[in-house]
Amino acid sequence: MATDVTHVIKLKDAPGERTAWGRSRAVVYLWGVAELLFVTNPWQISSGLRVRVLRAFGAQIGSGVIFRPRTRVRFPWKLHIEDDSWIGEGVWFHNQDHIYVGHDVVISQETFLTTGSHRHKRDMALVTRPIHIEAGAWITSRCMVLGGSRIGESALVRPMSLVQGHIPAGAVAAGNPAVVTGARFKNGSDA
Template sequence: MRAPINLAAAPGSREAWDRGFLWVLAWALVEPLLVRNALQLSSRARVGVLRMFGANIGEGVIARPGLRVRFPWKLEVGDRSWLGEDVWLHNQDRLVIGSDVVISQGSFITTGTHAFRTDMALRTRPIHIHDGVWITSRAVILGGLTIGQNALVLPNTVVRRDVPANAIFGAQDGAVVGQRFPDSSDETQDR
């Protein structure tokens, strides 16, 4: 069996910031107070704060309480989209959400992962969610994906590959799909 990875030696993730320390610190202070806040504050105020920090957000966007955004300067949202309660946009890379998109409560969208077979270095890949998509509650969307126009992602689905336009996409039951550390010496690139 392979020895555990030394996490103390893992490469850091500051390269994903794309902004200076003080800017990131300011966002870390403002986000919990004015965006993530669970009170029924104005959606316009949430959207305004996201825009102040560099998000490109269209008209008529609804941002519900509990919304978390890792880096607003890497976020683009089209017109009339809804970001539901407790949605977490963990966008360490570019995240493009089209117009008329609904991202329902508790969903998690992440552009980042780690090189789990080697040194745990941060790996990021952008996500593009096309117009008219509905990501239902508690879905998980992983980096490097495109979700096609008018697709629907079912509740509790983990999306690991592109979703075609107009598809209803979901998984039935969980299953073991592979080994973290293959027995062979073939160490392919992490997903």
């Protein structure tokens, strides 16, 4: 009779997260202060000011991008957003790897994008994979997008969905995990 074997991984021996920082400790800590004051701040300060602060720390953000209050960006130097995209209130880019957002993308309220995980069977070392969101996609509210995911051009992800993998162009996806449930545009309609 086989028995399941369990192990406790000693977290004090796990490789540290600083491997994903990509900048000095001073820059990371300075970014933490700037993020708190200008990006995560719930006050209705200028979206343009948020974008300027993100760019000052290395984010590549195109023109016409709207960044609402209470957003979080772990490492701005690993964030790439093309023109005319909208980032909703409370969106969290937990980007230990790069996140690429195409033009005219909407990422709605409280969505969480995370590029990092851990080697849970070995030593809990950090493992990262980038996220790609193509032009015209709409990730609706309170979704979660995991590292290694790609959301195709003009795809729509319904509220509270978990994306782990590829959502094809023009698809509507929903669920946990998100699966394709239909097409976003049918015969030119938007119903």
